[in-house]
Amino acid sequence: MSASTLLDDLRAVLGSDAVLTDPDLLRGHERDEADLCVAGTPLAVTRPRSTEEVAAVVRAAGRHGVPVVPQGARTGLAGAANAVDGAVVLSTVAMDAILEIDPVSRIAVVQPGVVNAALGAAVARHGLWYPPDPGSWESSTIGGNAATNAGGMCCVKYGVTSEYVLGLEVVLASGEVLRTGRRTAKGVAGYDLTRLFVGSEGTLGVITEVTVALRPAPAESLTLVAVFGSTAAAGEAVARIAAQGLSPSLLELLDRTHLAAIEAYQPMGLRDDAEALLLAAVDTGPRAAADLAEVAAVCEAAGAEEVYAATDAVEAAALLRARRLAHPAMERYAAEAYPGGNGGLIIDDVAVPRGALAALLDGVARIAAECEVPIGVVGHAGDGNMHPNIVVDRADPASLERGRRAFDEIMRLGLELGGTCTGEHGVGLLKREWLAREIGPVGVRVHQAIKAALDPAGLLNPGKVL
Amino acid sequence: MSASTLLDDLRAVLGSDAVLTDPDLLRGHERDEADLCVAGTPLAVTRPRSTEEVAAVVRAAGRHGVPVVPQGARTGLAGAANAVDGAVVLSTVAMDAILEIDPVSRIAVVQPGVVNAALGAAVARHGLWYPPDPGSWESSTIGGNAATNAGGMCCVKYGVTSEYVLGLEVVLASGEVLRTGRRTAKGVAGYDLTRLFVGSEGTLGVITEVTVALRPAPAESLTLVAVFGSTAAAGEAVARIAAQGLSPSLLELLDRTHLAAIEAYQPMGLRDDAEALLLAAVDTGPRAAADLAEVAAVCEAAGAEEVYAATDAVEAAALLRARRLAHPAMERYAAEAYPGGNGGLIIDDVAVPRGALAALLDGVARIAAECEVPIGVVGHAGDGNMHPNIVVDRADPASLERGRRAFDEIMRLGLELGGTCTGEHGVGLLKREWLAREIGPVGVRVHQAIKAALDPAGLLNPGKVL
Structure with missing residues (x-):
């Protein structure tokens, strides 16, 4: 059958307004925000x-x-949403209804196109909270968050997306509709298909409904910044905070490169002469002041040059805003680092056991020197999940090659330290080889067997993950 | 090849002392603690x-x-560990080493035969805590807990076993060794095979190593009991506690039948004239007294006749001990309810959304009346996970039939209320038909496809789950 017949079929079921073939629009749906990944031109975008x-x-x-x-919303950073030539893009943006919020059972049921921030705002009206807060929270969708098992800043205390997905409705490769999971707080009925689909990046089915668990809104948080003379000392502070049993609700690290980039992008009054800055928050209510003092003491004992507690919520919000600027600021910094605005970023994502964080940070500095590329490091230190951001000159193949080598060396180091090749961005196209190294040949075979069992023709998001 | 050849093969690899064929020992390994389930005689028990x-x-x-x-440890309640005739039982009890405890990364790595209580004691020496606490915690193994995704009393605040299993080593049906998961706090590398194996009841592979997440030891808890004139009022109190955003670390319900059974078994000073008793604890440190007062106020507003806070840790421990006696006390009560000690219990397990708990409790009372069998209810009210325990006369087929009918009616009611056929005991042999109803034909086909992909010959724990 010809491609036009498929378009006819699609128009017959969706109507012409939901089957888009405008070339500009197709180009706009070729890729997510990942670097280093191939992308093709789809036949059509369906909604x-x-x-x-x-x-x-x-x-x-x-x-x-x-x-x-x-x-x-194509905000992913691993190419998992990239189109292949001639594919049908299935965009969930038109399925953006919040179907139910149940404050007693503390659950919400949403369509996949609901934006993370919209769900947050809706449940806040019931005094509830949906914790997962990826950097893209203002634009990314719950369906995409679930498909990639998105992380964020609050995960250090409250966990990642998968811990909040209780159940799914999924359209399988066969076109059948599968319901997984439950609406209950507990349940062990059968294999955990919910968790199998969460993070499977659209390779096993298309998520059409998500039942999420909610939490009561947390207490107001208290925030501090600690300034360090080395990233390794900041890493050591993180390990000690964990070892002392403290549970910060946020524990982020910014290195010197990021501090300078943020100050250049939008002056926030950060100590851009510091080698590393830890941003920590606690939300333990009446115990918060004492807990924050303990975090401060641990930072000082680990060698912090200065520890500064935000005096009020306004100042705390400004610090958090500065952290959220890290990504756009670093993009600007990279662009301006090379002539003609050709500089770019390879955004990496690696997680190690918390105890290995200092070794990871030391190692990344060594790799930057060896590969002769600037690398800034920012990320979720409390989870051991860091984003080394590699600055390259896109116009210079040698620079790109050095950047790619640094990327690979960081992955290798992460695995050597007992870590994983992706803490939260996912595998997509970007990390397929590293996933294979991490899980080994038996792991790859099991992945392939499951993929073949659920999508025998291999038509769902082909080439991703595996 | 003959059966003796398999025994020869097993003895060749394990040595004779780890391949047991004594008939008494084989009989002792035929079944777990589930009722209503068939069991066969194995060819051999291997260790x-x-x-x-x-x-x-x-x-x-x-x-x-x-x-x-x-x-x-064969403490399961769904028949998932029951032997089939001629099978090789693979007992993990000889693999009982705690391989590693890492206080900074807050993880432990254990062999599957490590007893839950032994892990708890070992990590407590580092100021850490492994929360999952199934009723069998003093004897059940971490491997069994992971294979069945065991629950317990602290799950209402701290979650079930699967939330603590970071990674597994699994022997597949092919004899290959698969490593899943990670040692890091976060990770999204590939399909979540860890969660696929957790709760799969040995049907997809044999767990040979478990990496678990640990938590800092919680603050001391404060405890209260609230006495209600109806189980539905107690259920209403539970819904209101959740709706108010309170997070008790324990929230258990005992009905009149269980209160009487416990007092008869071992007098604990419980109000055995009450229709229902809620046992609640909070462990929020300096906020605990205020939180406990809020729980008390909610219970009173929901109609509690009496609310009594434990005055000290000794009294709180006694209340918890009384709750832990519910199961043996009810076994004794059932045995003595019929002549010749022929009385027995059908232990059920159902979970509903918290908001439907009162309706579930009302419905169980109605089912008891309709089916003319005594049913006591006890369980993890805060999770909506209840254990209706049906008292039958094992010597009377009509009584057994009525009990079986009540069991089915409770399952039907649970699903009608948006619940699941098993909150924590699992599917095993006991709930296969109800699992199929709960997940529907598409869900069954997906289960079968995954089972076939990982165990094409169907030799791993056949007949369980599916």
């Missing part, structure tokens, strides 16, 4: 409005043997 | 001492086409 329409898209594509690439 | 020996057992059994039934 189904219901589970039935998603199933119809998957069945139609299946009949024609055409791949389906699910997309949310 | 491998290492991952390599487990793999050798699985490979030898595979060559002979003989099923392998993994067993821990």
Whole structure:
């Protein structure tokens, strides 16, 4: 059957307004925000409005043997949402209804296109909280968050997306609709299919509904910054905070490169002469002041040159805003680091056991020197999850090559330290080889067996993860 | 090949002392503690001492086409550890080493035969805590806890076993050794195979090593009991506690039948004239007294006749001990309820959204009346996870039939209320039909496809779950 027949089929089930083929629009849906990843031009972008329409898209594509690439807001950083040539992009943006909020059972049921921030605002009206807060929270969707098992800053205390997904509705490669999980606080009925689909990056099915657990809104938090003369000392402070049994609700690290980039991007009054800055918060209510003092004492004992507690919520919010600027500031810094604005960032993502954080930070500095590329480090220190950001000249193949080598060396170091090749950004296209190294040949075979069992024709988001 | 050849193969790899064929011992390994489940007589009980020996057992059994039934302490309540005729029982009790405790990364690595209480004691020496506390915690193994995704009393605040399992080593049906997961706080590398194996009841592989997350030891808890004139009022109190955003570290319900059974078994001074008793604890440190007062106020507003706070840790421990006696006390009560000690219990396990708890409790009372069987209810009210315990006369087929009917009616009601057929005991043999109803035909097909992908010959714990 010809491609036009597939378009006809898609228009027949969705209507023409939900089957888009405008070349500019297709180009705009080729890729997410990842670097170093290939992307193709899709045949069409579809915007189904219901589970039935998603199933119809998957069945139609299946009949024609055409791949389906699910997309949310395309804010991912691993290429998991990148299109392949001739594929049908299945965008969930039109499925953006919050179907239910139940304050007693503390759950919400949402369509996949609901934006993370919109869910947060809706449940806040019930005094509730949906914790996962990826950097993209203002634009990324719950469906995409679930498909990639997104992390964020509050995960150090409150956990990642998968800990909040109780159940899913998923359209399988066959077009059948599977319901997984439950609405209850506990449940052990059968294999944990919910967790199998969360983080599977659209390779096993298309998520069409998500049931999430909510928490009571946390107490107001108290915040401090600690300034260090070396990143390794900051890493040591993080290890000691964990070893003392303190549970900060936020524990972020910014290195000198990021501090300078942020100050250049938007002056925030950060100590940009410091080698590293830890940003810590506690939200333990009446115990918060004592807990913050303990965190401060641990930082000082680990060699902090200065520890400064925010005097009020306004100042604390400013510190958090500075941290949230790290990514755009570093993008600007990278662009301006080379002539013609050709500088760019390779954004990496690695997690190690908390006790190995100082060794990771030391190692990244060594790799930057060896590969002769600037690398800034920022991230979720309390989880051992760091983002080394490698600055390259996109116009210079030798610079790109050095950047790629640094990227690989960081991955190798992370695994050597007992870590994982991705703490929260996912595998997508970017980390496939490193996933294979991390999980080994038996792990790869098990992944392939599960993929083949659920998507025998290999049409769901092909080439991702595996 | 003959069965003796398989025994020869097993003895060749394990030595004769780890391949047991004594008929009494075989009989002792036929079943776990579940009712209503069939069990067969195994060919042999093997006690491998290492991952390599487990793999050798699985490979030898595979060559002979003989099923392998993994067993821990056989304290399960769904028949998931029950042998089938001629099978090789693979007992993990000889693999009982705690391999590592890392206080900075807050993880422990253990062999599957480590007893839950032994792990708890070992990590307590580092000021750490392994929360999951199934009723069997003094005898059940971490491998069994992981294979069944065991729950317990602290789950209401701290979550079930799966939330603490970071990684696994698993021997697959092929005899290959798979490593899943990670040692890091975060990680999204590939499909969540760890969660797929946790709770899969030995049907997808044999767990040979478990990496668990630990928490800092919690603050001392404060405890209260609230006495209610109806179970539904107690259920209403639970819903209000959740709706107010309170996070008790324990929230258990005992009904009149259980209170009377406990007082008869060992007088604890409980109000055995009450219709229901809630036992609640908070462990929020300096906020604990205020939080406990809030729980008390909510109970009173929901109609509690009396609320009594434990005056000290000794009294609190006595209340917890009384709760822990519920199971043996109810066994005794059931035995004595019929002539000749022929009375027995059908222990059920159902979970509903917290908001539906009162409706569940009302419904169970109605079912008891309709089916003309005594049913006592006890359980983890804060999770909506209850254990209706059905009292039957084992010598009377009509009584057994009425009990079985009540069991089915409770399952049906649980699903109608948006719940699950098992909150923590698992599917095993006991709940297979109800699992199929709960997950539907598409869910069953996905389960079967995954089982076939990982165990094509169907030799790992056959007949369980599916």
